[in-house]
Amino acid sequence: MSTKLADGVTCHAWSPDRKRIAVCENSERVYIYKNADKPSVTDWVKEHELVGHDLVVSAIDWSPVHNKIVTCSHDRNAFVWTFTDNEWKPSLSILRINRAALDVKWSPDGTKFAVASGAKVVPVCHYESHNDWWISKMIKKHKSTVTSVAWHPNSQLLATGSTDFRCRVFSAFIKDIDRPTNSILGDTGRFSFGDQIVDFDASNGWVEGVAWSPSGNQLAFVGHDSSISFVDFEGGSSVCKSLKSKELPNQKVMFLSDTVVVA
Amino acid sequence: NTLKPYLDCIRTTLTAALCLRNFPSQIVERHNKPEVEVRGSRELLLQPIVVSRNENERCLIEPAINSVRVSIRIKQADEIEEILTHKFSRFLMQRAEQFVILRRKPVSGYDLSFLITHKHLEDLWKHKLVDFVIQFMEDIDREINGMKISVNTRARIVAHEFMKQFA
Numbered sequence: 001m002s003t004k005l006a007d008g009v010t011c012h013a014w015s016p017d018r019k020r021i022a023v024c025e026n027s028e029r030v031y032i033y034k035n036a037d038k039p040s041v042t043d044w045v046k047e048h049e050l051v052g053h054d055l056v057v058s059a060i061d062w063s064p065v066h067n068k069i070v071t072c073s074h075d076r077n078a079f080v081w082t083f084t085d086n087e088w089k090p091s092l093s094i095l096r097i098n099r100a101a102l103d104v105k106w107s108p109d110g111t112k113f114a115v116a117s118g119a120k121v122v123p124v125c126h127y128e129s130h131n132d133w134w135i136s137k138m139i140k141k142h143k144s145t146v147t148s149v150a151w152h153p154n155s156q157l158l159a160t161g162s163t164d165f166r167c168r169v170f171s172a173f174i175k176d177i178d179r180p181t182n183s184i185l186g187d188t189g190r191f192s193f194g195d196q197i198v199d200f201d202a203s204n205g206w207v208e209g210v211a212w213s214p215s216g217n218q219l220a221f222v223g224h225d226s227s228i229s230f231v232d233f234e235g236g237s238s239v240c241k242s243l244k245s246k247e248l249p250n251q252k253v254m255f256l257s258d259t260v261v262v263a
Numbered sequence: 264n265t266l267k268p269y270l271d272c273i274r275t276t277l278t279a280a281l282c283l284r285n286f287p288s289q290i291v292e293r294h295n296k297p298e299v300e301v302r303g304s305r306e307l308l309l310q311p312i313v314v315s316r317n318e319n320e321r322c323l324i325e326p327a328i329n330s331v332r333v334s335i336r337i338k339q340a341d342e343i344e345e346i347l348t349h350k351f352s353r354f355l356m357q358r359a360e361q362f363v364i365l366r367r368k369p370v371s372g373y374d375l376s377f378l379i380t381h382k383h384l385e386d387l388w389k390h391k392l393v394d395f396v397i398q399f400m401e402d403i404d405r406e407i408n409g410m411k412i413s414v415n416t417r418a419r420i421v422a423h424e425f426m427k428q429f430a
Contacts, residue, residue: 008385010285026385055293056285074287074295100287118289144306145289163328164306206306206328208284224282248282 005041010056016064020047022071024057030071032088052079052090059103065110072101072115078125080113080134093134095123103148107155112172114158116146122160124172124193139170139194148209148252153216157197161207167221167229168199203227209252209263222253222263230261269316270397273324276312277333277393280326283381297330297380322400323373330380332366333396334373337403347410348374351403364392375403 006025013022014036021036021044030050035043053073062069069088072078076097079090095101099118106113112126113134120143123136144164151158151172158172171191191197205224212219219231226249253263288294290303298307309326323334337352339345352374359365364383366376377396384392 055287058285075293099289099292102287118287120289144304145286248279251284 005044011059013060013062013069015062016067022050022060022062022069024060024071026056028053028055028057028073028075030057030060030069048088050079050081050088050090053077055100058101059105061104061106061113063106063110065106065108068106068110070104070106070113072104074100076100076117078104078113078115078134091133093125093136095125095136096138097121097123099145102145105149105151107151107172108153109155111155111178112174114149114151114172116149116160118145120144120146120162122146122149122158122170124158124174126174137174137193139172141168141170141194141196147207150210150212150219152212153214157216159210159212159219159221161210161221163206165203165206165223166199166201167203167207167210167219169197169219171195171197200229200231203229205249208249211253211255211261213255218255220253220255220261220263222249222251224249228253228261228263265316266401269314269320270400272314273322273400274393274397276314276324277331277396278389280309280312280324280331281379281384281389281393283329283331283379283384285381286329295329297327297378299325299327299330299332300378321373323370330378332370332376332378334370334376335400335403336373337375337407343411343414344407347407347414351407351410 008026010024010026019037020032020034022030022032024030031046032048033044034047035045050071053075055074057071057073060069060071067083069081070078076095076099078093078095078101080093081088081090095115097117097119101115101117103116104113112124114122114124116122122139124139125134125136128135142162142164144162146160146162148161149158156171156173156178157169159167159169161167171193173191173193203223203225207221207223210221217233220228222228228243253261255261288296302308307328311323311325314322320338321336325332337348339348356365356367359367364377364379366378369376
């Protein structure tokens with residue numbers, strides 16, 4: 001017999017030690033539950049409440065690197081919450097978007113986060129200690145709302161999925177923050193910020209979810225036409241293969257390992 | 264009999280069309296509008312589908328990213344059925360708030376329209392909603408037929424009584 005936590009859950013994020021979970025129950029508030037490693041929801045204890053957004057919170061991400069939570073909402077804002085003195089304190093992030101934010105993800109090294117927004121841009125924010133805020137640089141090439149973002153494990157390449165039926169890979173290399181490395185798509189120092197590296201037109205529907213494999217050699221995206229596409233970057237060029245299913249479309253995709261995918 | 268395949272086709276089309284998500288407006292900030300009504304951005308609308316049983320009975324399904332519009336044209340074989348359908352659907356549409364998903368005005372060329380948004384899907388089960396629409400379509404046909412029979416019966420009784428005085 002399963003019990004419900006709430007009538008609807010918009011988004012959630014696990015803490016790095018998997019003992020806590022941050023949940024948004026289709027409202028503007030985010031609740032952090034303790035004891036979340038217990039299988040029964042009735043054992044979860046509401047520990048903190050993050051208040052700050054005006055409209056529904058659309059995505060939460062909890063970084064394992066520095067234990068910060070970033071939340072973004074339909075009210076065009078994103079907050080970075082830091083746990084100090086037994087309380088979660090929000091800190092300002094200047095996104096400069098004029099439409100709702102739909103998805104947010106920390107880069108694997110924790111220095112940046114990317115926000116997918118309805119303003120057809122992706123702001124990538126990094127911390128500026130001079131003014132104690134998170135400042136953004138925009139990736140502009142999309143023709144319609146960006147629905148999801150995913151970071152490559154090297155924290156310098158960003159894949160985005162959008163309602164203009166494409167999945168794109170951009171360089172998110174910020175000169176003062178990142179050091180150029182050799183990635184499967186070439187030396188990352190070669191591209192400047194916001195350059196589109198590749199784009200894929202494989203889906204006949206809106207691209208709902210995007211994910212990189214843990215090694216960073218493959219990219220998967222799911223579209224509203226019930227397709228799931230895999231891109232292999234081996235050997236310098238990208239090869240894209242799609243599988244269509246007869247079922248209803250998937251909304252999210254995740255790699256469990258380099259060879260196993262869940263959607 | 265063409266009724267069952269017609270309803271099955273509508274059922275599968277609706278189940279696929281009702282994959283909606285909460286999508287804030289791209290055009291106005293902080294607003295959340297049903298995109299199938301606003302029709303502001305072409306890429307957010309899906310291909311409209313017409314399911315026809317015959318030339319008189321049709322169902323138009325217009326999907327979008329956060330809303331779906333379902334319009335029905337009810338079978339109207341003669342003038343009496345036309346009047347009955349018109350009165351009955353007007354009765355329902357004036358009470359659209361009670362139905363939650365009913366639209367106050369039908370789409371042109373059709374008798375009745377539903378507007379289903381993701382907000383409705385957050386409160387209602389999707390399979391039950393599809394069941395409701397299919398059941399509604401069956402019941403309306405049955406109601407109109409029943410009303411027509413009772414109109415004809417009443418007319419016959421009235422005429423009979425009137426003629427008695429001349430007998």
